[in-house]
Amino acid sequence: AQSVSQHNHHVILSEAASLELGCNYSYGGTVNLFWYVQYPGQHLQLLLKYFSGDPLVKGIKGFEAEFIKSKFSFNLRKPSVQWSDTAEYFCAVNRVGNTGKLIFGQGTTLQVKP
């Protein structure tokens, strides 16, 4: 069965700390990978995506993620978090060619203390 697993459910960091959120997937075939962020009271927004090519992708707001095919992983990183990064983060996958039908991980709540 297709699934996405996020390792951390709730992460608390101080400002300027480094962030890494784990994401592993189980999905047959070639996949596209995404990280979404949901700020309190707002829409889900795309942080970054991987379709092909360089496995290290850079997104908005200083986030990046690395696709490691052998580990079925797509971990999200940021060298130095800010208080404004406090949000819910979702990893998601879909099958190549089927952009809209996403399988989401459980989500990680990130709380950044000022």
Added chain:
Amino acid sequence: GAVVSQHPSWVICKSGTSVKIECRSLDFQATTMFWYRQFPKQSLMLMATSNEGSKATYEQGVEKDKFLINHASLTLSTLTVTSAHPEDSSFYICSASVNTEAFFGQGTRLTVV
């Protein structure tokens, strides 16, 4: 980016009544839209794929007679929760894709009392 708008943002209804949620693509046409459900502290679960001019495709375990989907135009899909019960209380989110990116509505918080 493209804008997807949901209405209402929140709704409270009595058990046994039906509730309609609208999802509109404001600045693009969407032949396909997707409906998700999010329980508290949990992830988004795909409920169904809404296809303009044809029947929706439901994910396994989703009752199609309970969650009626209509996609009558290229900019509007509706989800009707029929004979709502408290267990239907949840956060419902729609999305539509433009090129390779999915855009999400702001969600609708449904509370059934």
